Amino acid sequence: MLRLPVVRHVAPTSLDEVIELLAGDGAMLAAGGTDLVPNLKRRQYPEAKTIVSLRRVAGLDGVSVADGGTIRIGALTTVARLATDDAVPEALREAAGAVASPQLRNRGTVGGNLCVDTRCHWLNVPDTWRQAAEPCLKAGGEMCWVAPAKKICWAVSSSDLAPAMIALDASVRLVGPDGERTAPVGELYRDDGLVHLAKAPNEILVEVIVPAPQGRRAGYRKLRRRGSIDFPILGVAASFRLEDGRVNDPRLVLGAVASSPVRVTAAEELLAGRPLTDALIAEAAELAGKSVRPMSNTDLTSRYRKRMVPVFVRRLLEDLAAD
Ligand SMILES: Cc1cc2nc3c(=O)[nH]c(=O)nc-3n(C[C@H](O)[C@H](O)[C@H](O)COP(=O)(O)OP(=O)(O)OC[C@H]3O[C@@H](n4cnc5c(N)ncnc54)[C@H](O)[C@@H]3O)c2cc1C
Numbered sequence: 562m563l564r565l566p567v568v569r570h571v572a573p574t575s576l577d578e579v580i581e582l583l584a585g586d587g588a589m590l591a592a593g594g595t596d597l598v599p600n601l602k603r604r605q606y607p608e609a610k611t612i613v614s615l616r617r618v619a620g621l622d623g624v625s626v627a628d629g630g631t632i633r634i635g636a637l638t639t640v641a642r643l644a645t646d647d648a649v650p651e652a653l654r655e656a657a658g659a660v661a662s663p664q665l666r667n668r669g670t671v672g673g674n675l676c677v678d679t680r681c682h683w684l685n686v687p688d689t690w691r692q693a694a695e696p697c698l699k700a701g702g703e704m705c706w707v708a709p710a711k712k713i714c715w716a717v718s719s720s721d722l723a724p725a726m727i728a729l730d731a732s733v734r735l736v737g738p739d740g741e742r743t744a745p746v747g748e749l750y751r752d753d754g755l756v757h758l759a760k761a762p763n764e765i766l767v768e769v770i771v772p773a774p775q776g777r778r779a780g781y782r783k784l785r786r787r788g789s790i791d792f793p794i795l796g797v798a799a800s801f802r803l804e805d806g807r808v809n810d811p812r813l814v815l816g817a818v819a820s821s822p823v824r825v826t827a828a829e830e831l832l833a834g835r836p837l838t839d840a841l842i843a844e845a846a847e848l849a850g851k852s853v854r855p856m857s858n859t860d861l862t863s864r865y866r867k868r869m870v871p872v873f874v875r876r877l878l879e880d881l882a883a884d
Pocket residue numbers: 589590591592593594595596597598599615636640659660661662665668669670671672673674675676677678719720721722764765766767790791792793
């Protein structure tokens with residue numbers, strides 16, 4: 562049995578206290594803890610000394626719809642609530658419903674899901690296994706054992722919610738020592754498995770803001786080995802409006818193929834302004850498949866996952882066209 566390392570656990574009641582505590586040496590933020598705790602048990606964060614819990618901070622939980630239809634989702638809203646709340650767009654409900662298992666969805670939060678650490682076959686194992694070789698980049702070593710020729714960490718972005726949020730043009734509100742800022746979800750990520758979030762470590766994601774759908778069709782499809790519980794090895798999110806039968810403002814986003822979610826702009830450009838025929842869907846799906854090379858750092862082979870990209874894109878676009 563893997564045991565937690567000895568760490569201090571604190572649960573302040575205000576954001577100011579959380580921010581102050583996070584400035585401390587070896588402090589780490591926890592929300593539901595469903596990813597952080599297993600990672601701690603595997604000794605992935607040897608520097609961790611204090612776990613700062615967000616859970617006692619009031620006002621970070623819940624879904625509300627403003628007058629214009631803008632949807633605000635608190636960072637501590639559980640993934641289970643997101644999956645079942647009628648106020649939430651279907652694409653987000655689909656993505657949330659595909660996260661992990663019921664127990665993990667009941668405990669895991671929206672903020673934790675968007676900030677969830679990148680994953681790697683090499684790193685996400687007990688430390689006794691890792692001792693077979695020198696530490697990898699993400700464990701403080703000199704090279705990535707998955708792609709030794711590369712100079713960056715190849716751990717994979719594994720959030721189900723992130724691609725769907727990007728496809729819906731959602732933004733995040735972040736609060737940190739220098740105040741507050743809002744940024745599109747897409748700008749929260751860096752394509753680097755080591756430092757995958759473009760935010761300061763003591764900036765806290767407090768809220769997600771999803772624009773009013775205004776007729777936008779959107780969905781999410783996920784590939785994983787076990788339907789009942791597994792991280793994505795491919796996630797596909799798409800959204801668009803249909804105006805006079807033509808595609809308007811399309812988004813196509815892939816998850817679990819790189820260290821950050823990937824927007825397939827070539828396919829978006831192909832779709833924009835054209836009638837959504839079966840032929841166009843097939844062409845866009847093929848283009849999406851050609852435009853990515855999934856990192857060979859998850860379950861099943863990169864080659865198989867690449868072949869699944871056009872299949873999943875086509876199925877999703879066909880479903881959205883038929884809606
Ligand atoms: C067996 C298993 C299967 C899983 N399957 C999936 C899956 O299929 N899809 C998927 O997307 N995830 C999966 N997960 C990961 C995880 O359970 C979910 O992503 C969950 O939603 C994370 O939320 P949390 O609140 O528990 O995050 P935590 O574990 O508390 O935190 C995760 C990370 O986010 C940071 N963080 C948390 N909240 C905030 C915030 N508000 N602001 C800034 N940083 C924050 C933490 O510091 C930590 O680095 C799985 C986990 C396990 C153990």
